[in-house]
Amino acid sequence: MSVPHVLVHRDPSVLADAVAARLITRLVDAQSAKGHASVVLTGGTIGIAVLASVAATAARDAVDWRRLDVWWGDERFLPAGDSERNETGARKALLDHVDLDPARVHVMRGPDSGMTAEESADSYVSELRAAARPEDHGPVPSFDVMLLGMGPDAHVASLFPGHPALYDERPAVAVHGSPKPPPTRISLTLPSLQAAQEVWVVAAGAEKAGAVRLALSTGAGVVQVPAAGARGRRGTWFLLDRASASELPPDLSRAASP
Numbered sequence: 001m002s003v004p005h006v007l008v009h010r011d012p013s014v015l016a017d018a019v020a021a022r023l024i025t026r027l028v029d030a031q032s033a034k035g036h037a038s039v040v041l042t043g044g045t046i047g048i049a050v051l052a053s054v055a056a057t058a059a060r061d062a063v064d065w066r067r068l069d070v071w072w073g074d075e076r077f078l079p080a081g082d083s084e085r086n087e088t089g090a091r092k093a094l095l096d097h098v099d100l101d102p103a104r105v106h107v108m109r110g111p112d113s114g115m116t117a118e119e120s121a122d123s124y125v126s127e128l129r130a131a132a133r134p135e136d137h138g139p140v141p142s143f144d145v146m147l148l149g150m151g152p153d154a155h156v157a158s159l160f161p162g163h164p165a166l167y168d169e170r171p172a173v174a175v176h177g178s179p180k181p182p183p184t185r186i187s188l189t190l191p192s193l194q195a196a197q198e199v200w201v202v203a204a205g206a207e208k209a210g211a212v213r214l215a216l217s218t219g220a221g222v223v224q225v226p227a228a229g230a231r232g233r234r235g236t237w238f239l240l241d242r243a244s245a246s247e248l249p250p251d252l253s254r255a256a257s258p
């Protein structure tokens with residue numbers, strides 16, 4: 001697994017804009033190298049701010065949106081259109097404003113589909129398996145970019161400290177009893193997160209500082225600190241604002257914004 005790089009930006013707004021610029025560049029590079037690209041989206045405040053920033057920049061036209069696969073790292077198990085769904089936030093911020101191929105937008109289905117959370121997770125696993133190519137060497141695509149927000153408890157996707165999903169090897173699972181509402185969710189598991197070429201953990205705010213420190217400390221266990229397992233095949237970046245980086249030892253972080 002890759003050793004994380006840490007970049008610290010001045011504030012949440014600069015962070016969102018910097019991650020948006022980085023994302024556009026990465027997707028363009030992937031499309032020019034192999035003809036298509038894939039991204040895994042996250043919910044949460046900064047994750048959606050990044051998407052809004054992508055939508056707001058003219059550079060978004062550099063991406064061929066029709067050749068982009070969009071996946072989710074986790075979803076709140078709520079009906080389509082519910083304002084609390086990660087999908088709803090992503091559509092409003094970006095997806096509704098670019099020319100995506102609807103067949104390449106891979107949503108995690110909610111209860112309105114008639115499925116239970118388990119059935120929805122299983123159906124996502126089937127979709128992931130169908131999209132995996134031989135060169136991915138596994139049951140899920142080796143996503144170009146996995147965007148992950150992180151909670152103050154160091155959860156990533158919907159992998160919460162101590163929860164059984166952290167021991168699960170299936171690519172996606174149903175999560176019950178989430179400490180953050182709503183209680184029922186669908187989440188990719190750690191092996192799927194780690195299948196990504198690049199994992200970007202994006203965090204802002206002083207309430208995340210302890211979690212950031214733990215996630216980057218050597219020897220942190222993934223059951224207590226799920227974000228410690230957020231590592232990409234080729235690279236891992238912790239993209240932070242100053243407040244969330246405030247508990248890091250000085251030798252670990254690199255200031256990126258004046």
Ligand SMILES: O=C1O[C@H](COP(=O)(O)O)[C@@H](O)[C@H](O)[C@H]1O
Binds near residue numbers: 042044045074086149
């Ligand atoms: O519930 C969730 O929370 C996290 C982090 O959200 P934030 O608002 O504290 O940034 C998010 O990464 C996850 O996708 C989402 O479902």
